[in-house]
Amino acid sequence: MxxxxxxxxxxxxxxxxxxxxxxxxxxxxxxxxxxxxxxxxxxxxxxxxxxxxxxxxxxxxxxxxxxxxPQDQQVHTLLPAGQLWLERWVPGFTKEAQDRGAHLVPGKGATSLDGVPQAPDGEDHRLLTIGRPLLxxxxxxxxxxxxxxxxxxxxxxxxxxxxxxxxxxxxxxxxxxxxxxxxxxxxxxxxxxxxxxxxxxxxxxxxxxxxxxxGLERLEAPINYATALFERPVDVADLEAPGALALFSPEYPSGGVSVAAANPIEDERWIVMLMGYGDSRPGRTVDEFREACAKLPSVFTTATAGAVIGDVVTYHQAESRRRHFADxxxxxxxxxxxxxxxxxxxxxxxxxxxxxxxxxxxxxxxxxxxxxxxxxxxxxxxxxxxxxxxxxxxxAGGDAARLDARDGTDVPEDIARQRWAMEQITAATLLDGDVTRAFNNVSYMLRHPATLADPALLARAVAANEEAATAT
Ligand SMILES: Cc1cc2nc3c(=O)[nH]c(=O)nc-3n(C[C@H](O)[C@H](O)[C@H](O)COP(=O)(O)OP(=O)(O)OC[C@H]3O[C@@H](n4cnc5c(N)ncnc54)[C@H](O)[C@@H]3O)c2cc1C
Incomplete structure (x- = not known):
């Protein structure tokens, strides 16, 4: 190259x-x-x-x-990078989507880890929340x-x-x-x-x-999505939290939910998703769904309070896949x-x-x-x-780490170091806005993930985590 x-x-x-x-x-x-x-x-x-x-x-x-x-009834969020690129190929798309009831919700304050919100990244990145069929x-x-x-x-x-x-x-x-x-x-x-x-x-x-x-590369990533639509009587501008992405570590008591998302979409609806790994299949009925949401940050209770529209729709996928055409x-x-x-x-x-x-x-x-x-x-x-x-x-980085931890696999020194570095950066996104910005730019696909390997960024993340540990 x-x-x-x-x-x-x-x-x-x-x-x-x-x-x-x-x-x-x-x-x-x-x-x-x-x-x-x-x-x-x-x-x-x-x-x-x-x-x-x-x-x-x-x-x-x-x-x-x-x-x-088959995935089009599940929650779909368009990342800032995708929105930028879509605008280039289909100018005016975002405005048209908004005119049809989609929303551009601030990334700021939307993401939390084990219930703790990310430190503000100082950016005004927005996520397009829209039903997948309409998009x-x-x-x-x-x-x-x-x-x-x-x-x-x-x-x-x-x-x-x-x-x-x-x-x-x-x-x-x-x-x-x-x-x-x-x-x-x-x-x-x-x-x-x-x-x-x-x-x-x-x-x-x-x-x-x-x-x-x-060549076909597969990586085990058994995910169970459950998505449901709810009426949203409140205008997005009047919501305390206009959207949420909640991530949970396995130890966190969240009823088997590893990831949850609540997005306001067109036709005054919320689309709410719960995801569990492996045997964890959260919220297969509306009652179970609301029960699981009640244990999450309060926006999930708000989002599921209105009348449900249709059934909970589930989706299972066993693995991530890529085909190596370049080789x-x-x-x-x-x-x-x-x-x-x-x-x-x-x-x-x-x-x-x-x-x-x-x-x-x-x-x-x-x-x-x-x-x-x-x-x-x-x-x-x-x-x-x-x-x-x-x-x-x-x-795949996160899924490979999860598999190795489950199987007790000894990983090579360099992989172990990369994972430790990623854990430091993820933890520091709750503490340091500069680290959040670098992390979000990669999560939002605006920058290449190798930008997270910057030693100065890692040092900043470690210092923030150590300071927080000393303070508690
Ligand atoms: C549960 C779930 C949630 C997701 N959430 C997000 C998200 O939040 N954000 C995001 O960016 N992405 C998300 N995705 C990924 C997203 O759905 C896809 O990346 C996106 O749809 C682009 O896929 P595609 O066009 O390559 O293929 P697909 O959308 O799968 O479309 C393939 C098309 O090919 C047609 N087709 C297949 N075979 C033939 C044939 N032989 N002849 C003619 N036509 C054929 C099908 O009818 C279909 O129209 C999610 C995926 C899943 C599974």
């Missing part, structure tokens, strides 16, 4: 839509019309005469949940209104190749229901993006085509993969949609660099690896 990961990350954060640039493709095809696919389509709309998004669900009049995105609907509305972007309703079933490059996508039309693989049709395309999400079939297709499959051997040209299809993390860190937006920046940067389109898009995957490594370091 010529540039360090930190400076490459900084560059990607600042990739702008390119303006007037040469068209590279006749037809670009994006498989999967959710957040990652739509943002890839936006990037490709500058570079292709037409962009066709193949999506198996009927999204023509989508306003609510849909089967292709997607708004992005889709804007991107499909581009004159050269269209959605084709169908389930992609494989790829066609010519001269060691992808040249077509096979699909089955699903407009009248999905009738298996009979009657597959073919869309010729000279650039293809896999945005099929966590359960993407791309690896199988590559294997069937005689290409190498990217793959024989790979066809004119093909990339983005979003959860490449990496899907433990969702409590809220990185997925922001990562998808940064993958769009990687695509724009790759296409803007006069790519050699006759060979595999290795430069794209190299850039994307920086983004995935950064997000993975944040989410």
């Amino acid at each position: 010529t540039d360090s990961a930190v400076s490459l990350f900084e560059k990607l954060v600042h990739v702008d839509p390119p303006g007037d640039v040469p068209v590279l493709f006749d037809t670009a095809c994006v498989i999967g019309g959710s957040i990652a696919g739509l943002l890839a389509a936006r990037v490709l709309s500058d570079r292709a005469r037409r962009v066709v998004v193949i999506e198996s669900d009927d999204v023509s009049a989508q306003t609510g949940p849909r089967p292709g995105v 997607e609907t708004l992005i889709r509305g804007r991107i499909t209104s581009l004159p050269n972007v269209s959605v084709l309703r169908g389930r992609a079933t494989g790829l066609g190749y010519r001269d060691d490059a992808v040249s077509a996508v096979r699909y089955v039309a699903t407009a009248g229901g999905d009738h298996g693989d009979a009657g597959a049709e073919v869309l010729d395309a000279d650039f293809v993006v896999d945005a099929m999400g966590r359960s993407s079939r791309l690896s199988n297709w590559l294997g069937q085509g005689g290409y190498d499959q990217p 793959v051997g024989r790979f066809p040209a004119r093909l990339v993969s983005v979003g959860d299809a490449v990496a899907s993390f433990n969702p409590i860190y809220g990185q997925g949609m922001s990562s998808a937006a940064l993958h769009a920046s990687c695509l724009a940067s790759y296409l803007g660099g006069s790519p050699e389109l006759g060979s595999a898009a290795r430069e794209f995957f190299r850039l994307q690896q920086v983004v995935v490594d950064a997000a993975w370091a944040v989410s």
